[in-house]
Amino acid sequence: GENVEQHPSTLSVQEGDSAVIKCTYSDSASNYFPWYKQELGKRPQLIIDIRSNVGEKKDQRIAVTLNKTAKHFSLHITETQPEDSAVYFCAAGFDNYGQNFVFGPGTRLSVLP
């Protein structure tokens, strides 16, 4: 089955700096890669996703890149703000009339003012 690794487990950056979180996956059949942000005690919230037919996607300060050959994908956050502090999860999976995801273990991002 699918296995997703995520690094680093914790990340501290100064406000205004960039943050990069990297994930690798094992199943070449996976074709959908979402990223979720989870604040303490709250639900995971989808922040960006990428399909396997696309190499890069950007939404304002957030971007995701995908390398299918190497089976890895990364989240890039630019101009970080204190409200970006949260746990970020990557996931990989494929659609079967819905989603069947394997999540990474998470990265705790702290943005220091």
Add this chain to the structure above:
Amino acid sequence: DAGVTQSPTHLIKTRGQQVTLRCSPISGHKSVSWYQQVLGQGPQFIFQYYEKEERGRGNFPDRFSARQFPNYSSELNVNALLLGDSALYLCASSFSPTGVDSRNQPQHFGDGTRLSIL
């Protein structure tokens, strides 16, 4: 529009008991998935249902079961509760329209049910 709603929000049970958790998807969403999130870890996939049929099952024992109703709401049942079942149980729904390529539709999570086993 209302998001994914789950009930109850918190639940305390003792070992050996049974529990039923409920989920109402976003209106129009036909696919529902269940995840278990242990403190400090990522969500672990338990089940996925689409049009009342099980479409996926994670690596969980048979004590875990689920079903989806005609209105697309869903229940997760756990029998013979163990201390290790203590976790946040998350439900997520996605839009999978009939007859249309429904692949890779975004999945939206509810707030979860926090289950504590004493």
